Amino acid sequence: MLCRKCGTSVDERSRNCPNCGAELNTGQVEEFASPESPRSQSLVEVRKRLGQQAQIGGGIALLIGGLTYTPLLYLAGESRSTFAFPLALIMIGLFLFLAGTITRLYYRN
DSSP: OBOTTTOOBOOTTOSBOTTTOOBOTTSOOOOOOOTTSHHHHHHHHHHHHHHHHHHHHHHHHHHHHHHHHHHHHHHHTTOSGGGHHHHHHHHHHHHHHHHHHHHHHHTOO
C-alpha cells in the first residue's frame, strides 16, 4: 500500500508512515494516484475512445446533413426555412468531429 500523504510504500500493519510520519489510524492506506497507475491509464484510454466516438458521430452527422442539404437545395428553390435542419446537423457534426480530433490528439502517445 501507499501513504495517502506522500505516496511512500507502507506496510499494512504500520500505524505511521516511515517517510512523512502521517498517522494511518484507519487501518487502511489510501492509494496515491500516480501517472503510471492502472487507474489513470484506463482513464486515458476512456478519453481516447470518447474522442474516437465523437469523431465517428460527427462524421455521420456531417454525412447525413450533407446528403439531406444537397437534394433540398435543388428541390426547395428559394425557400430558406427548409435548410435549417440540415445546416444545424452539419454544424453539430463539424463541432463533434473537431472536438473528437482535438481530444484524440491531446491523449495520443
